[in-house]
Amino acid sequence: MSDNSFSYRTKPSLLVEVAKIASAYKGRPDRLNLVCTEVSQIVEVLSYDVASVIAREMGISLADVYNYVTFYAMLSTKPHGKYTIRMCKSAPCHVSGAADVIRAIEEQLGIKVGETTEDGRFTIEYCPCLGNCDIAPSILINKKVYGNLTPEKVKDILKVYIRGEAEE
């Protein structure tokens, strides 16, 4: 795909896993929801390769898979970094200083919202309410929640990820 800012390939061994999941629901297009949930546990991104494997194994068209995948905010066809940072954009975080936090993240990583760092490690995205309003402003890094953030605090958190000391 031409709009890739860096090369992204899903490992063949993972594609085999994807095929295993999808083939269990051959001829059951109604199970696409379940397949996408399970597949996104093992691969970060439903890239062209992954989508074609799902379509082939489930016996549905690639367009059906893309129709589904592109509708939902948490599924992506474009490459993401190893860590996806999702910043809550809703009102409770907005009024608790989310703008300062996102500015600090952008500054720390040297990218804007919607971009991925050149080394392919970090992606920043906006996302609707994360449901952590009691600890607003809040971010989600992959599946981990961080709250009560300030620009200083978020920089400390990111340092852990940048150094590679974060738990997988």
Next chain:
Amino acid sequence: MKEQLVLLRNRERYEKGEYNPIDAKEYLACDGFAGLKRALKMSSDEIIEEVKKSGLRGRGGAGFPTWKKFSFCSGGDESVKYVVCNADEGEPGTNKDRVLLTVDPCAVFEGMAIAGKAIGSHFGFIYLRAEYAYMRPALLSAIESCRQNNCLGENIFGSGFDFNIELRMGNGAYVCGEETALFESMEGKRGEPRFRPPYPATHGLFGKPTLLNNVETLANLAPIFNKGAEWYSTLGVPGSTGTKLFTVSGNVNRRGVFELPMGVNLKELIFEFCGGVNNGHNLLAVQTGGASGAIINADQVDMSLDIDNVSASGGRLACGTIMVFSDKNCIVDILLNDLEFFVDESCGKCTPCREGGMQMCRRVKKIAVGKGSVEDLRVLDELTEVINNTALCGLGSSSTVPVVSCMKNFKSAFLSHIDGDFCPVCGANGGEA
């Protein structure tokens, strides 16, 4: 004002680490599934009658009487029916369902099984939003634990009634909180709402009769059947019985999810229970019911929080969201944030919401940066009326609620932005900060 813990009765022990919510045995030990055991001995009509007596109303948004929903789905010749638990809690400023499913998932399963018994369904689905994906392992093991202890599965407690629950994940779409969009999503399609009729009670998930309820509504069924409808109807106020989980967020000293009886006073809730506005600021506005709720000004907060009273004020109690904004914020900016959310989350199926939402956002943006005119206010009036009347689903029609209420309650703020006389928080460039 004191918390009245009915749904969150095990929260304190959970927070101290004394209660393991994913172990069905621990839930059984504290009177869990007693309501289900009682319901299993009752007939479908008796269960619906009990729910009717309790006065329980839906906790997801519209406040529809729960017993009516049950009675629409019960009966009929269809042998396959579904119970769906709507855990796609997308409303900004709400996290009560996350707290409920974390603290006491078994109570939600119990409620689903009671609902299943009432309408004669043997399959339940929980549709969990993608942002809560980290809760999936715990919920799966809670379901498994219930199955092993015969609280779910085949022949529950030897009654001959079967009920199974499966967990399905959303993939990140606010519109999927709308019931027919949720069904579409579970069927592996885009989460676009369906035309109605046919209604979900006859033609829902996979074309079968389906009962869809909010997490909190279902969790309420357990105490109703355990302690009886009469006891339950003494809680809260007439017309809105029971307790309600309120998520208080924004610029207050004490934020979080609190369980209070229905009908508490909003002013007391903010200034006494939650310690008032933080950082020494004054109250600017309150939005009840999430992004799709009405924005009221500081003079209007002396109101009772029950379903009918909040609806009468032009908003809705809905999921019990109380967003508090202090005067360090600009109200036009907050409205713009709401509208940007609706533009992002509109599924694009119907024109009023897709195009109308965009136009509302554009006009408010224009006003926010000081390029608006009185003509924009007139167009906004017209747009909100058209969208409210013609949008296909609740997302579209309720996106007009904050606009209408905000323009009514903060008229002077809009006019001063049009004059280029920005509020101090916006600075010289208006909302372009």
